[in-house]
Amino acid sequence: MAETVNKEINKTVRRAVVTGASSGIGAATVRALVADGWQVVALARREERLAALAGELGGACTYHVCDVTDEASTQAAVDAVLAGGPVKALVNCAGAAIGKDPVATASLDDWRDMYELNVLGTLRITQKLLPALKETEGTVLVISSTAGIEPYEGGAGYCASKFAERVMARVLRLEQIGEPVRIVDISPGMVATDEFSLKRFHGDEAKAAAVYAGVPSPLKAEDIAECVRWALAQPDTVDIDSIVVRPRAEGSYTKVYRER
Template identity: 50%
Template sequence: MGEKRLAVVTGASSGIGRATARRLAADGFEVICAARRTDRIEALAAEIGGRAITCDVTSADDIARLADEVGERLDVLVANAGGAIGTEHVADAKFDEWRTMYDTNVIGVAASIQALLPALKQAHGVIITIGSVAGMVAYEGGAGYCGVKAAVHSLMMALRLELFDQPVRVCEIDPGMVKSDEFALVRLHGDAAKAEAVYAGVDAPLTQEDIGETVAFVATQPEHVNIDQLVVRPRAQAAAHKIHRTG
């Protein structure tokens, strides 16, 4: 048997990142779990037989250390680290929060790709970013988050053109409503009641495991198959602003 295929998942300490690490491990990948919360990723790595690397994607030193850990070959990069902060209108926007979102969701994603690109080329690998339908349609209170996810979409479109003659696939997954363990809670500054209200009456929002399954599908396509962009919503969500709620 040959060496195990190697995957890196950033933001692996919770939510979609953690579910993706578990799913890729189940598919036979050795997974490098990268995130800021060392205790969580060490526990996850022990569970799935992977490796834990403490990594803040906004830190150049951390990104360099991640690249050193990866070495010369990388089959899959899931650039998942990011998230939303706040729902204020532009008139009341807290720009420190916007800067944090841009640093993690955009610069952090680009830095991760840049550092690991040589290893991905060597292995004929695949880059997968976790975008959002928020990057496709803006809504009130979403200018900051919609802006960063639109930037991720533009990043991936440009990257695909730049790498058109290279043996690397460039893929973007854009989830709709996902009920993960922390996304809404972080966005709403820890207000559990408001976070739960986001999903009120929605019979079956997506789960973080659904997105992990989707990542595994994209990651395991034949080398000549590139899933440019994959939009995934729950059936109850016809569009960003049109959601079926009961009760």
């Protein structure tokens, strides 16, 4: 009887873990979920930013420093999260594009870093939290990219990592059929954030700004956070398999309207 009661209580838990929460889509997602009544555990590498976010949001947001590319760091964060109670959702926002060089001259280190973060980092924390998410009829949500749908010149390394991340989410969905867990993939197109393109171009502000030059109203981090909030708000039996979201001005990576 007690076990049945505990299971019913677990289903009503609204506690989410968000990776990559120190900036961009991750930080926006934390804010959106807290505003929607969730308790959120924010994970990222930069403690000062996590502390500022938690201070802004009060008791509804706690945090743990976590580098999802590091096994010990991730395990310590997961242990701390689970010690704090049941988890209803994992939102995998941690990710990056690094470099935009042709295949013939691309940096192996850049490709390796993207694969470690975008693919293996997502895999690592998903594996560790999946059993707990099944206990609450929870959700694994992956923020991938339209780069995982359509490749483009100069983007092979990033596209390959995002193809892999999307396939991982899709295969996990197939493998978990019949289990009490949802698997959701959200693939954003052009999103203007403070750090994404700047990191891609190794701090070159002119190249980063050129990505969005003339594009009327590229997506904001908050737009993707709203997609996350909406997908998680659906009944536990409704799985939003995939959302592809772009600004109106972007038909594809190579078809973007720019005002002159």
